[in-house]
Amino acid sequence: MEKVDIAIIGAGVIGLAIARELSKQHSYKTIVVIEKRPKYGQETSSRNSEVIHSGIYYPANMLKTSLCIEGNSLLYEYCQKHRVAHYPIGKLIIASHHDASGLEHLQEQAKLNDIRVEVLSQRKIQIEEPAIAAELGLFIKNTGIINSHDYLSSLYFLGNQNGVHYLFNSGLRDIQYDGKSYIIETPAEKIKAEIVINAAGLFSDQIPAMLGIDIDRAGYRLHPCKGEYFKINRRININHLVYPIPDHYGLGIHLTKDINGSLRLGPNAYYVDEIDYSITEARKQEFYHAAQRYLPFLDINDLTPDFTGIRPKLQASGEVQTKDFLIREERDKGLPGLINLIGIESPGLTSSLSIARYVNSILH
DSSP states (O other), rough: OOOEEEEEEEOSEEEEEHHHHHHHHHHOOOOEEEESSSSSSGGGGSSOOOOOOOSSSSSSSSSSHHHHHHHHHHHHHHHHHTOOOOEOEEEEEOOEEEEEEEHHHHHHHHTTTTOOOOEHHHHHHHHHTTTTTOOOOEEEOOEEEEOOOOOOOOHHHHHHHOOEEEEEEEOOOOOEEOOOSSEESSOOOOEEEEEHHHHHHHTTTTHHHHTTHHHHTTTTTEEEEEEEEEESSSSSOOOSSEOOOOSSSSSSSSSEOOSSSSSEHHHHHHHOSSOOOOOOOOGGGHHHHHHHTOTOOGGGGEEEEEEEEEEEEOOOOOOOOOOOOOOEEEEEEEEEEEEEEEEOOOOHHHHHHHHHHHHHHHOO
């Protein structure tokens, strides 16, 4: 049986960022990342809008907010230092006069979160984004886009340089605590770890369940929420990211650009019972009607299916209140050295480096 200091379960962006952060400290001799997929970042981490968020959407007292705001600046610094493709394109949140109260709420939230925004009139919006139809807007300068695949590769490379071991194609069969160490069973081997960091994303509620935690009583049960994206196969001059007022399930069907300048719409949001990344033409009408409100010249034939993503939400269907990131060491549940990260959805990509620092602070 192999013995390690730290076992990180999950090689998504959070697991990779934590591995890189902890391996920099040289406090631990052996760190292993266990991943069931054949490569890193093949779930939520590579199936999203690739946006560097500002932290405007959440209350100031949430962990999600502070980690996003810190992560925003850390991620820009990291991208510049390690030559990860990114662009601080800025975000325009738009509304009609009927939605003015929603925009005012976001403006107030920006003040509480110390995020600089600019209020735009209809005339200013027409100057900034001639193709967009909107009556009111907020502009957030420090929002941007990132090539998530470059970022994942960079984190993996740096962790590898620091001596992190990665076990791919290693789905978790079982995990038990013997009172001193955690015994992790994969199809190929057993691993004994002093510390376990659960960064398993969509499956992160399964680890505490295996270890005897009642995930419903603890509030750890996840509710997968699917989001689809459609490409816009037409050249439209768009200068910034364009978002509607958010709804209870997410940030609404928004307009983004990738690092190559291609335009996409999405995601929508609906709860599902299983992990299924299929996408069909059937949802095209939904996307067309959502986008036509601010892209009046869009034709339904301009849209083609792109990809889907699934978020690990702690918030169940029908619940209005947004749930915070859950990051905690489980000593009080009789499991010292177990750190659970559950419900790390958007803005998890933006927050990844600050989450890694936060986990490091828990260990020290």
